[in-house]
Structures are given as structure tokens and as C-alpha cells.
Amino acid sequence: MYDIKVIDSFTNKQLSRLKLAKAYVKDTDEPYGIMVRSSTVPDSLITDKLLVISRSGVGVNTINVEASTEQGVAVLNTPGVNANAVKEAVISTLFSVVRPLTKAAEMVQTLSGEDILLQAEARREEFIGRELQGKVIGVVGLGAIGVQIARSAYDLGMEVLGYARRDQGLDFLEQVDLDELLRQSHFVVIALPLTEETRGLLSEERLRQMKQGAYLFNFGRGPIVDTTGMLAVLKEDSLAGYYTDFPEEAYLGNDKVIMLPHIGGNTQEALEGGERLARKALSDFLIYGTVRDSVNFPSARQLFHLPYRVTLFYKETMDILPDIMQIFNQFDLRIGEMMTNRKGECVYVLIDLDNDQSQIERAIEKIETINDIKKVRLLKRPQYKKRRKVKKIIK
Ligand SMILES: NC(=O)c1ccc[n+]([C@@H]2O[C@H](COP(=O)([O-])OP(=O)(O)OC[C@H]3O[C@@H](n4cnc5c(N)ncnc54)[C@H](O)[C@@H]3O)[C@@H](O)[C@H]2O)c1
Numbered sequence: 001m002y003d004i005k006v007i008d009s010f011t012n013k014q015l016s017r018l019k020l021a022k023a024y025v026k027d028t029d030e031p032y033g034i035m036v037r038s039s040t041v042p043d044s045l046i047t048d049k050l051l052v053i054s055r056s057g058v059g060v061n062t063i064n065v066e067a068s069t070e071q072g073v074a075v076l077n078t079p080g081v082n083a084n085a086v087k088e089a090v091i092s093t094l095f096s097v098v099r100p101l102t103k104a105a106e107m108v109q110t111l112s113g114e115d116i117l118l119q120a121e122a123r124r125e126e127f128i129g130r131e132l133q134g135k136v137i138g139v140v141g142l143g144a145i146g147v148q149i150a151r152s153a154y155d156l157g158m159e160v161l162g163y164a165r166r167d168q169g170l171d172f173l174e175q176v177d178l179d180e181l182l183r184q185s186h187f188v189v190i191a192l193p194l195t196e197e198t199r200g201l202l203s204e205e206r207l208r209q210m211k212q213g214a215y216l217f218n219f220g221r222g223p224i225v226d227t228t229g230m231l232a233v234l235k236e237d238s239l240a241g242y243y244t245d246f247p248e249e250a251y252l253g254n255d256k257v258i259m260l261p262h263i264g265g266n267t268q269e270a271l272e273g274g275e276r277l278a279r280k281a282l283s284d285f286l287i288y289g290t291v292r293d294s295v296n297f298p299s300a301r302q303l304f305h306l307p308y309r310v311t312l313f314y315k316e317t318m319d320i321l322p323d324i325m326q327i328f329n330q331f332d333l334r335i336g337e338m339m340t341n342r343k344g345e346c347v348y349v350l351i352d353l354d355n356d357q358s359q360i361e362r363a364i365e366k367i368e369t370i371n372d373i374k375k376v377r378l379l380k381r382p383q384y385k386k387r388r389k390v391k392k393i394i395k
């Protein structure tokens with residue numbers, strides 16, 4: 001049985017399905033698993049006992065991934081699940097800055113009389129907008145969200161520039177370096193994760209390179225844009241506005257800054273999808289040891305035919321697989337199926353066996369003494385009840 005700590009709210013529908021993995025919600029300081037959205041996971045929960053943290057959503061800047069890796073804890077997320085929601089939010093904010101439709105509608109409500117159409121038309125020049133078609137948009141970060149924004153912008157007739165660390169081979173945009181993107185774009189959209197590399201990436205110096213009258217949209221994370229630098233640049237009237245999904249006190253009252261309450265991915269569809277995928281990812285990891293999307297574990301999948309599965313996670317400072325194999329031989333364990341995958345210096349191995357359980361457990365005790373080994377688990381193939389055949393009664 002696995003105790004699961006649930007941070008943030010998840011629907012009962014998903015939480016009740018955890019029981020398929022023999023996992024149950026419990027308010028404990030030493031859980032085996034954690035389900036979370038974007039709240040911070042306290043470091044104190046990342047203990048030797050913890051096996052997995054499953055994040056419904058993408059950004060993992062609120063989880064200590066380094067400490068998790070050191071403890072052999074898999075940090076899973078659900079990339080792509082809210083990409084469409086963020087794309088739609090970005091496209092609607094783009095329209096909102098070029099077309100004053102809401103303000104125009106509010107003006108109409110102030111009118112009265114039979115000739116309301118004439119009165120309204122007489123004020124049309126107050127609400128002349130601009131078109132997105134033909135303008136240059138620069139998308140910073142070409143992951144699930146960035147690519148969707150870029151494609152939609154292209155379909156709207158915009159000229160699309162993109163910035164990524166590697167060539168993405170996308171035919172609907174031109175990949176350029178960040179400085180060129182900032183110099184050429186009328187609209188810049190940030191779709192990056194917050195990492196040590198991206199923190200403050202949009203520094204004052206970079207913001208000063210942006211086109212006169214351009215807009216910046218930040219749907220990645222607040223600290224990617226340097227706040228002091230942004231305030232200085234806005235004061236000088238070079239930027240037309242800053243649209244951010246991450247409110248900061250320093251921007252309150254600044255009429256060039258529009259702040260949303262972190263709702264880029266806040267649609268019913270994205271939230272339901274994220275919860276379902278996060279619950280499923282956690283269950284699959286507990287039952288089968290399999291991994292689909294993780295920021296520290298490599299992906300791993302293997303059909304579970306044999307009675308037992310040993311999962312091994314280690315940070316490879318030297319090749320320890322021969323030592324592991326030697327221990328398997330020493331205990332006369334016959335490997336039926338095996339897969340190894342790596343992410344950076346982290347290696348994850350699934351080994352399926354048909355041996356005596358106590359023999360496998362003794363081998364595991366020995367494997368655990370190897371220096372680089374972070375986590376070893378022994379899983380039993382789940383036994384599913386056979387469905388009873390329903391006899392058709394033919395009258
Ligand atoms: N506002 C919201 O509600 C909302 C919703 C979803 C995601 N987000 C944020 O957007 C981020 C991206 O989401 P996604 O679904 O596109 O994730 P993703 O993992 O699919 O894409 C992230 C992309 O950023 C790139 N990247 C990382 N560091 C980079 C760097 N230094 N320079 C250039 N590129 C870099 C990666 O290579 C990847 O292509 C999330 O991490 C999260 O912070 C915000």
C-alpha cells in the first residue's frame with residue numbers, strides 16, 4: 001500500500017482511481033507519492049521513502065528536482081496537456097492589444113435613444129485598431145506551447161520568428177538568435193520554463209533591444225523577465241506594454257502592465273486532462289515502474305510478462321551495470337527481459353525475472369550497497385481478475 005500526499009485540489013474521480021495502484025490519499029509527512037499542481041513541494045517531503053512526484057501541468061520550478069534525483073525520486077509532469085489552452089490565451093491577448101473591442105462595447109452601453117446606431121458610429125474613430133496580419137511575432141521557446149503559438153500566428157498571416165537552442169526544422173517560422181528576435185518583433189511571447197539558464201534571460205539590456213512600440217507577453221514564468229529592468233524600460237516609453245500571467249507587486253498601478261492570475265492553462269479541458277495524466281503517470285510508475293514524461297528519469301516502458309520486475313535508478317559516474325549483472329549471476333537470477341535508458345547522467349533499468357522472491361530480495365540488498373545506486377524497487381506483476389463471461393439469453 002502506498003500513502004499519497006495530495007497538494008492542491010484534485011477531483012475525487014481521479015483520486016479514487018489511485019486505488020488501482022494500491023495507492024491511497026493520506027496526509028502524511030513521509031509519503032510514497034505526491035500529487036501536485038503548481039504549489040511548492042516542501043523539501044522535507046523528499047525523503048528516502050518517497051518514490052514519485054507527479055505534477056499535473058508542466059512547470060517544475062516549485063519542485064526541488066536536484067534533491068529528488070539524489071533520493072532517486074521520479075519527478076513526472078504532463079507536458080503538452082495545457083499547450084492549447086495557453087495558445088488560445090496568448091492569441092486572445094494579442095487581439096486584445098490591437099483591437100479595443102471591449103472598450104468600444106463599454107462605450108455603447110453608455111448611450112441611449114432611438115438613434116443609438118448613429119451615435120455609436122459617430123464615435124468609431126476612437127476605436128481604430130491594428131491588424132495582426134503582416135506583423136512580426138517572436139516566440140521565445142519552441143516546446144509544446146511555443147510551437148502551437150507559432151503555428152497559429154503563422155495561420156493568422158503573421159511573420160513568425162522563433163528562438164530555441166537547437167534547430168527545430170519548422171517550416172512555418174524562421175529560427176533566429178534571441179537578440180535578433182527581440183530587435184525585429186512587434187510582439188514577443190515567452191514560452192520558456194524557469195530554470196537557472198532562463199532566470200533573468202530578458203534582462204534590461206535585452207529589453208532595450210526590443211522594437212519601439214513592441215509588446216512583451218510572458219506566459220512562461222515571472223522571473224524570466226528582470227523586473228527592475230522592465231520597469232526602467234517601460235518608464236522610457238520604448239515598449240508599448242508588458243502582459244504577464246505572473247503578478248508582481250512592483251507592477252501594481254503601472255498602466256502599461258497587464259497582469260493575469262496565472263490562468264494561461266486554466267481551462268476545464270486542460271485541468272481535467274492534466275489531472276488524469278498525472279494520476280495515470282503516478283499509478284503506472286507505482287504498478288509497472290514505467291515512465292512517460294519525467295524531468296529527471298528517462299522514459300521507460302516494457303511489457304510486464306514475468307512475475308517480478310526490479311527497477312534500478314542510478315547516477316552514472318562510472319559504468320556500474322557489469323557489477324549489477326555480476327550480482328544477478330551470483331544469486332543465479334535469470335533475466336527474462338531488460339531495458340535500460342538514460343537521461344543525462346541518470347540511468348533507469350527495468351529487469352523482469354521469473355525467480356524465487358527471496359532470492360531476488362537478497363540480490364537487491366547487495367545491489368543497494370553499490371555507491372551510485374539511488375533507488376531499487378521490486379515489483380510484482382499485477383494479477384487482474386478475469387472478467388466473468390456474460391451469457392447472452394436468447395429468447
Ligand atoms: N501560464 C501558464 O498557465 C502556463 C501553462 C503551461 C506552461 N507554462 C510555462 O511554459 C513553460 C513551457 O511549457 P511547454 O509546455 O511548452 O513545455 P515544453 O517542455 O514542451 O517546452 C519548453 C521548451 O523550452 C525550451 N528551453 C528550455 N530552456 C531553454 C533555454 N534556456 N533557451 C531556449 N529554449 C529553452 C526547451 O528546449 C523546450 O523546447 C512551462 O515550463 C511553464 O513554465 C505556463
Ligand SMILES: O=C(O)[C@H](O)COP(=O)(O)O
Nearest residue numbers: 037038056057058059265
Ligand atoms: O506549468 C504549467 O503547467 C502552468 O503554469 C499551469 O500551472 P497550474 O497547474 O498552476 O495551472
